[in-house]
Amino acid sequence: MKKKTVKLVSAVVVLGVLCAAYEGVNFYVTSQEEKETEENDTSVDLVSLEADDITAVSFTADQNEVEFDKKDDSWTEKSDANFPVNQDTVDSAVKGVASLTADQEISDVEDMSQYDLDNPQNTITLTTADGDTSLQIGMESSNNQYYVKKEDDDKNVYLVSSSSIEPFMGTLYDFAESGTFPSVTSATITDVKVDKENGYEITQDADNLFWNVSDGKTTEKADTTKAGTVTSAIGSLAYDKFVDYNCTDDSKYGFDDPYAVITVKYTEEEAVESDEDSEESTDADTEESTTDEAAADTSEDADASDEDSSEDEQETQTVEKTITIYVGDETGDDRYVKVDDSKEVYTITKDSLTDI
Numbered sequence: 001m002k003k004k005t006v007k008l009v010s011a012v013v014v015l016g017v018l019c020a021a022y023e024g025v026n027f028y029v030t031s032q033e034e035k036e037t038e039e040n041d042t043s044v045d046l047v048s049l050e051a052d053d054i055t056a057v058s059f060t061a062d063q064n065e066v067e068f069d070k071k072d073d074s075w076t077e078k079s080d081a082n083f084p085v086n087q088d089t090v091d092s093a094v095k096g097v098a099s100l101t102a103d104q105e106i107s108d109v110e111d112m113s114q115y116d117l118d119n120p121q122n123t124i125t126l127t128t129a130d131g132d133t134s135l136q137i138g139m140e141s142s143n144n145q146y147y148v149k150k151e152d153d154d155k156n157v158y159l160v161s162s163s164s165i166e167p168f169m170g171t172l173y174d175f176a177e178s179g180t181f182p183s184v185t186s187a188t189i190t191d192v193k194v195d196k197e198n199g200y201e202i203t204q205d206a207d208n209l210f211w212n213v214s215d216g217k218t219t220e221k222a223d224t225t226k227a228g229t230v231t232s233a234i235g236s237l238a239y240d241k242f243v244d245y246n247c248t249d250d251s252k253y254g255f256d257d258p259y260a261v262i263t264v265k266y267t268e269e270e271a272v273e274s275d276e277d278s279e280e281s282t283d284a285d286t287e288e289s290t291t292d293e294a295a296a297d298t299s300e301d302a303d304a305s306d307e308d309s310s311e312d313e314q315e316t317q318t319v320e321k322t323i324t325i326y327v328g329d330e331t332g333d334d335r336y337v338k339v340d341d342s343k344e345v346y347t348i349t350k351d352s353l354t355d356i
Contacts (some may be wrong), residue, residue: 020321046148046158047100047133049126056127057094059168059178066172076170084177084245093167093175097124097135102158103145109157115147117157119169124168125151137165178242182323186228186235188266190320194356196260196327231301233355237325237348240334251274253336253345254329262325262356271314272277327353 056078058067067078068090075090077083112118120136134151141147145159167174193201201214202222213222244255250256327348328336334347 002245042104044102044105044158046102046150046160047097047126047135049098049128049133051091051095051098052179054094054098054126055129057090057123057129058123058125061168061170061172061174061262064172066175069177077175082246083172086175086177088166089175094126094253096164096167098126100135100160102148102160104159106157106159108155112138112149112154112157115149115157117147117149120149122168123151124165137169173242176245178239179344181237181239181346181348184229184235184237184264184266184323188268189231189234189264190267191263191265192230192234192356193263194260195263196258200261202230229355233352235261237254237335237352239346240349241347242344243347245335245343247338247343247345253338255326255336255338258326258328259335260327260353260356262327264323264325266321266323267318268321270319273317320348355356 026173054070056067056069058065060066060285068075068085069078070076075085075087077085109115115141117136120138122137125132125134125136136149136151138147138149138157140162141159143159144162146162146165148158148160148165149156190206191201193199199216201216203212203214204210204227205212211222211224211227212219213227214220247253247255324340326338328338330350331347333351334349335353336345337348338345
């Protein structure tokens, strides 16, 4: 029995020694890995600014100088105070470069042209109360990084993640608050007229819901499937890009001689005020009270009655609406479009217009 006890104690001691040894080896390996990681870390702090301290940001877009200025926490475009700035987009872009870490520093560069920094494709300038910080943007590497240098540093080049730089490499309208294409449900469309070469008009018969098609000379029953394809295509239309918030020259986008003019009639349910609501409102407005307290009570009762009536007796009516879509010139895989009398110009993919 004594021998067994001694063996058991010895085994426990050995196990303890092995555990301690394992912990020691594990700690050593972890320490070495952390040391190697630190030694291999080539990142460099390139810009260290507080985003909230930045009062202006400028860069090149569409080969034009663009500057956004911030006042009272709101951004405006310097050359056009009416430009519809998307505040969140500018804020996000500025934050991306306000605190910027480069993945790698290339020191003592003698020939900036090898990184296209002898003639930078863009310069991003951040302005604070302490002055300007400018970053010159060179070529893009194969690893989704840009070669960047500070404007006042002619010796060092930095590799920076493209995700921080890309927001400034597009167009001015990437920073615009754009609209959405008017919502038209295909099932509510009753008439589509397409004025273009080989134009046509399809009209739904209100009685039997069949479609008729006309070329302007003759009318015949339309293929239901084809009519459905047209209405579905219209119901699926969406803007691609925002181009101009204030078009003053239709010929610039081909609207003076449009490729097509699409006129769509559709129905929509709208809320209407019931006669009973109107009478209650009139009664409440004209009711007289003999005392101030009574007048206050009557007013409160009338307001409560109006709210209850509005909720319980809300009525709707079907109204017919019309939308006119002007389709202009081609631009790449898109065409310019504008809707009704709006001055805003967008693009729509040519593919989305194929079935109309």
